[in-house]
Amino acid sequence: MNVCVLGAQWGDEGKGKIVDLLTPRFSIVARYQGGHNAGHTVYVRGRKFVLHLIPSGILHPGIICVIGNGVVVDPLALFAELDEIAGMGVDATGRLLVSDKAHVILPYHRELDVLAEARRGERKIGTTSRGIGPAYEDKIGRRGIRVGDLADASIDGPLASAVRENVAARNRLVGNVDMSADQVLADVRRVWPRLHPLVTDVSLYLHRAIAAGQRVMFEGAQGTLLDIDHGTYPFVTSSNATAGGAATGLGLGPRAIGTVIGVAKAYTTRVGEGPLPTEQTGEIGERLRETGQEYGASTGRPRRCGWYDAVAVRYAVRVNGLDALAITKLDVLDGLETLEVCTAYRCNGTILTEMPGDTAQLTGCEPVYETLPGWKTPTRGITEFEKLPAEAQAYVRRIEETSGIPAAIISTGSERDHTILRKEFEKFV
Ligand code: IMP
Numbered sequence: 001m002n003v004c005v006l007g008a009q010w011g012d013e014g015k016g017k018i019v020d021l022l023t024p025r026f027s028i029v030a031r032y033q034g035g036h037n038a039g040h041t042v043y044v045r046g047r048k049f050v051l052h053l054i055p056s057g058i059l060h061p062g063i064i065c066v067i068g069n070g071v072v073v074d075p076l077a078l079f080a081e082l083d084e085i086a087g088m089g090v091d092a093t094g095r096l097l098v099s100d101k102a103h104v105i106l107p108y109h110r111e112l113d114v115l116a117e118a119r120r121g122e123r124k125i126g127t128t129s130r131g132i133g134p135a136y137e138d139k140i141g142r143r144g145i146r147v148g149d150l151a152d153a154s155i156d157g158p159l160a161s162a163v164r165e166n167v168a169a170r171n172r173l174v175g176n177v178d179m180s181a182d183q184v185l186a187d188v189r190r191v192w193p194r195l196h197p198l199v200t201d202v203s204l205y206l207h208r209a210i211a212a213g214q215r216v217m218f219e220g221a222q223g224t225l226l227d228i229d230h231g232t233y234p235f236v237t238s239s240n241a242t243a244g245g246a247a248t249g250l251g252l253g254p255r256a257i258g259t260v261i262g263v264a265k266a267y268t269t270r271v272g273e274g275p276l277p278t279e280q281t282g283e284i285g286e287r288l289r290e291t292g293q294e295y296g297a298s299t300g301r302p303r304r305c306g307w308y309d310a311v312a313v314r315y316a317v318r319v320n321g322l323d324a325l326a327i328t329k330l331d332v333l334d335g336l337e338t339l340e341v342c343t344a345y346r347c348n349g350t351i352l353t354e355m356p357g358d359t360a361q362l363t364g365c366e367p368v369y370e371t372l373p374g375w376k377t378p379t380r381g382i383t384e385f386e387k388l389p390a391e392a393q394a395y396v397r398r399i400e401e402t403s404g405i406p407a408a409i410i411s412t413g414s415e416r417d418h419t420i421l422r423k424e425f426e427k428f429v
Pocket residue numbers: 010011012037038039125126127128129130131132133221222226235236237238271272273
């Protein structure tokens with residue numbers, strides 16, 4: 001059975017570690033949305049790898065990694081990442097495939113991202129400035145350029161005219177020096193020889209691999225609450241980070257997905273703007289940020305930190321059809337006297353147990369907390385559930401009760417083997 005691993009909160013849940021850990025059970029790891037806005041940090045034998053666009057499975061020799069049509073690809077960012085991992089001894093030759101239908105991020109997208117944020121002023125989203133939103137805008141606006149289009153070297157072909165039109169639109173919007181369409185075109189043509197060998201009909205490739213009995217892991221980026229449809233709109237990213245995105249973003253039917261694992265931190269973080277009901281701006285927030293090293297893997301921005309939000313994760317269970325959770329960073333809570341778990345929101349005197357669809361309403365909500373005892377002995381590196389301190393076991397059980405699904409995996413540290421893989425829930429992974 002194939003497995004989809006995705007974020008059950010606001011991104012940065014530690015998906016990279018979980019994908020890396022499970023990769024040996026699969027033949028293929030496939031990314032289905034987002035771009036190099038993502039930052040998936042993986043520690044292997046003390047070495048830190050930060051992946052943005054390339055699926056985290058690449059760190060395992062022999063695994064095929066796939067970038068689907070739902071992803072937006074900045075070719076230069078992709079090459080930079082390939083060079084970086086090659087420099088660290090990871091050979092991706094022949095193991096990375098890119099969909100011909102994936103849309104391309106070009107220099108004007110990055111500029112338009114920055115411009116749009118400046119225009120939003122107070123209502124800015126806090127994007128990663130990587131050009132993600134404008135690239136998806138062009139895709140939906142049917143003026144985007146796809147990876148397969150880059151093969152067209154003709155001077156007056158569709159690629160040249162699309163680049164000219166898009167650069168002209170950029171020049172009308174960005175008031176400083178004009179960008180040269182010919183220069184963009186020349187740069188775009190330069191990337192093709194290196195990109196070309198990777199370009200594949202990903203839908204067909206996966207379809208055949210699955211038919212031949214190979215297992216595929218679908219790797220989501222960002223998180224459920226950053227999903228363009230189901231997140232805290234407009235403070236979201238521009239793609240479907242939820243499970244449905246795996247089907248549309250790779251060209252597979254929904255039945256190909258198999259089980260869905262939601263990765264959730266044992267507390268909550270968010271980077272960028274938008275509501276975060278359990279945010280702690282004081283001492284606790286600082287403690288979580290420093291202990292959990294909560295700084296953006298892509299942008300280095302400090303993450304906003306707060307208590308575990310069971311309403312948000314329960315919502316993720318619903319919109320993704322989650323089968324099980326992978327709880328990460330439990331060890332970050334080591335030593336805290338007491339822990340708060342948000343089980344409902346109070347909005348204008350009304351108690352809500354389900355995530356409101358209206359972001360303005362969510363902004364006005366206050367969390368309703370339940371207090372649980374903390375634990376004195378460290379959980380770091382523990383590999384068996386029964387060896388966790390009783391209070392930590394109770395904390396995990398409360399997460400399971402409030403979400404309605406089991407915690408199949410519990411991460412107790414950054415290394416691969418700092419993990420509890422619970423035998424009774426093996427069937428989900
Ligand atoms: P964009 O994806 O760059 O357009 O940014 C939109 C929102 O998603 C901002 O709040 C970003 O901080 C957030 N975001 C994008 N990628 C990630 C990620 O990988 N982790 C966490 N937040 C992200």
